Amino acid sequence: MSEVVIKNMKKIYDGGVTAVHDVNLEIKDKEFIVLVGPSGCGKSTTLRMVAGLEEISGGELYIDGKLCNDVEPKDRDIAMVFQSYALYPHMTVYDNMAFALKLKKVPKDEIDKKVREAAEILGITQYLERKPKALSGGQRQRVAIGRAMVRDPKVFLMDEPLSNLDAKLRNQMRAEIIKLRQRINTTFMYVTHDQTEAMTLGDRIVIMKDGFVNQIGTPEEVFDKPVNLFVAGFIGMPVMNFFDGCKLLKEGDTYYAQIRNAKFKLDDFQQRALKQNGQQPCDIVAGIRPQHISVGEGELEATIEVNEMLGSEVNLHARSDKDEVVMVIPTVDLKTDVSMGAKVKFTTQPKLIQLFDKATGNNLIWYDKASAEANAPVCAKY
Amino acid sequence: MKQLSREAELAARRVDVGHVTCMEALRSGGPETKASAFVMGLGNILHKQVGKGLIFLAAEVAYIAFMVLSGFHNLAMLPSLGSVEQQEVWNEELQVFLYTKGDQSILILLYGVATILVTLMMFWIWRGTLKSAYVAELLDKRGSHINTLADDLRGLLNENLYRLLMTPPMFFILVLTILPLVFMICMAFTNYSKIGDHLVLFDWVGLDNFMTLFDGSSVLGGTFWSVLGWTLVWAFFATFTNYFFGMILAILINRKGTRAKGFWRFCFVISCAVPMFVSLLIMRTMLQPEGAVNVLLRNLGLIASDASLPFFTNATWARVTVIVINIWVGVPYTLLQLTGVLQNIPGDLYEAADVDGATKVQQFFKITLPYMFYVTTPYLIATFTGNVNNFNVIYLLSGGDPVTNLASTAGETDLLVTWLYKLTIDKQYYNIGAVVGILTFVILAIGSLLTYRNSKSYKEEGGF
Amino acid sequence: MKKETTKSAKAIRTRNNVLIHILLAVLAFIWVFPVLWVIMTSFRAEKGSYVSTFFPKAFTLDNYIKLFTDTTILNFPKMFMNTLVIAIFSCLLSTFFVLSAAYCLSRMRFKMRKPYMNMAMILGLFPGFMSMVAVYFILKAVGLTEGSLIRLALILCYSGGAALGFQIAKGFFDTTPYAIDEAAMIDGCTRWQVFTKITLPLSKPIIIYTILTSFISPWVDFIFAKVICRANADQYTVAIGLWKMLEKEYIDNWYTCFAAGAVLISIPIAILFLKLQKYYVNGMTGAVKG
Known part of the structure; x- marks a missing residue:
């Protein structure tokens, strides 16, 4: 069983700088967890604390039920793939992969077997006698993965492994990692700043910013149920449209969202949730994803400034009063004129509108206040 | 939370x-x-x-x-x-x-x-x-x-x-x-010295030695100030002549039109492959009144057949000679060091300057020089420090000569360090020697600290 | 019109090239001249340090022979052996000290790290041999200033302060990515194993540089050697020997031999130095990686 439990883990550097505040996370056996966030959010630091490369300033780390705060990296039964691959330049590929096993004094033929097996899976058998500098970026990365695989670790840690590759190679390797995951069935902890990687690779995603965990959830959850403004703006391409200065109205027992000159009656689920929270009318920031906008009719109006025809869909950059609105419309649904300069009407379905409290940035529906106060992992409420 | x-x-x-x-x-x-x-x-x-x-x-x-x-x-x-x-x-x-x-x-x-x-x-x-x-x-x-x-x-x-x-x-x-x-x-705080026969038993004298040295009217004091002055002058010239000549030579060899770059560099480097003390001793013998240089000049008819140029016997000649010979000794080293830095200046800076219409001289002053200064400031400080303490060149080359004031313990080309050596080893004025050493250190410490702190590279920390 | 301007631009460039090459030739000659002169002198048959003519009148190998056979006053072979022994041992010791210190300062973080680096910088500002007399007394108090122990004393002198010259080696270690150390630690290495199995194999250039520079220094230092050997002629190093040859009582007989001796020790040192040149150049811009 290789589960990883992180309780209240924090990292404080000498000089008082807190890089990571209170991370709470339970990674189930064989789960693929992705830590994602902008630069400096603490995701790499968290990973390195799990690896044992950084001291844990506070909290506890359990790997497979064992408290590992003061355990050396080599005794934690983890393997790591570095962003720069960190292959040993003076050793051949074979020796790179065999190094850890040699240190453990594993018999030679067993080492040979394991190394060749891993090389076979990764398709690098023909490079075994080469040195790292004779390999391309993609090949080096496979060697780095192979070096980690050979150790049969309980937890596989990967620190932005695709960041050093060009765009095309990145897509290719992403698919390879998914295939790899199916072959080596173990727990993965993966760090990246690219939300696309996070969404495609992860079973669950941990979104971090400025050392705080903002949300933990499956890709669908973080897409559909973002708990705050940051998560909503971070996940999803193109970025969600935010409308500042909107209001949540309550007439009688019914809630309405006032977005500019349009008044939306929220749907049943939203009504129930807001009522359960005892939500009072307030100022909100409304969020609508570009993919959730339909053009042609509606109370909102905008003028198209840029029109990007992408084949199956069209990206529209429009201006509505002071707001910039991005819309992604499938070409088949296009009935109105969306050329540059055209004026269009647009709207959306109420259930697709995200409501964020203007003061705190938290999502009125999905943000779970109670569990946040109890310091539990931050998930969407429902 | x-x-x-x-x-x-x-x-x-x-x-x-x-x-x-x-x-x-x-x-x-x-x-x-x-x-x-x-x-x-x-x-x-x-x-x-x-x-x-x-x-x-x-x-x-x-x-x-x-x-x-x-x-x-x-x-x-x-x-x-x-x-x-x-x-x-x-x-x-x-x-x-x-x-x-x-x-x-x-x-x-x-x-x-x-x-x-x-x-x-x-x-x-x-x-x-x-x-x-x-x-x-x-x-x-x-x-x-x-x-x-x-x-x-x-x-x-x-x-x-x-x-x-x-x-x-x-x-x-x-x-x-x-x-x-x-x-x-x-x-430095005792009277351990041949003066007063204090070689076996001596006592603490507090700051007396320092007072003596600072007092310009005493023999030792006067010597101190003049040696100090020459040391600073020497260090400055030695450092910067080597730096500039080395840089110019590096540029000359490194430029596009020059052929056989390796050969030229080899010629210059061979002179520093010979151990310094060997070449310095050779230089000294060559510049003696009956040494090779004078003989050559006589043979070429440039000087009278019984005359010799007073390389080490005239104070000013000696000082100039020492600086010039130091150029011979030091330029190969700076050539090597600076070549590396020179080769690292991005070539497109010069190409852009060419397109913008700058002449080679302008490029030197506006691109090469600032870059070199920035990168080599620590090196310059270290070299200056090293030259203040440059025992070998002075001692081996001129021995501190000429000695014009027989009462004094130092010659006209003596640095603080060579004077220290003479005081300690030759004269056995151990305490004064120690004081000179301390004062040298103080001067250098202050100098390095100030220069390093004020240098651009420290201030900007890598913002070239 | 265009053809003319390119032609004259080319002409200017050629003219410049020719002038610069002439200048370089002159300068190169000035620089190489003393070296040539020493070599000539070492083959010169006339004795003494005064020459009436520039080129030697007669050539001979006697000077070289004399160096190795005439051991009554100045025993060159013995001095050579002394210096060789001292150089080998001090080079081993120095390299170990410098690499250890440089590695610890580059890779590990401990409380005394910054103080140590500051201390090294401050100590470097003192005149090198201000402490020479004091070192002599200390060695005397320990009993290392008589007889064949003098060689041990010299070995300790040359290598004792070696760890203060860690800067270049540390600069080199700094350029090796730390991620490799981390990967090795995750793979199961102790820090000592990282040092021996990973860092050192990757540091061949700097190891060679350190070995060569610390090997050269006993050959060319004569101040320390003179102070510690004083009158023990059988413990002299080559540097003292050559210096002695130029002293008034010996110079007439030994001047040409001095040149011969100078040539003899210059050759190996020159070869070593030429090998080192590569690393010297890169020393300031970041180290050569293997």
């Missing part, structure tokens, strides 16, 4: 020798820890670290034994530096005069200083053992794992590798660099 309670924070804190302080150990430690301040190793023994505790105890015993046997005596003799002279005593049995062993101030000083250093080291070790006792106590209370001696030894190969690897070099540095230095500095 819930805050961890204070106890929980403390409980979560790392407990090891690097994270506790001595004061803490004394204040919050248990009785056994406080007792460890007197009996080193007690706390460790009581908390299951018997091996380590015994080692600490042995160190304490060794130190006390040392102090009792000779340490205290050494310290007691320090203020007076001994006063018993060697005496002749008539020995009845052997019918000869025997010499009783008198005091030797220099050894007394040495032993005294050594004892002080040993005591300081012991103090440092004592602090470490106190912290170690406290750590053992805390870990024991917590129920955490307490390192056995085997664990600690293994740790020396791992997280404490620096203790293992830094100790032997540090020991030698202490004995062979720091102890002698402190020793010499102490000498």
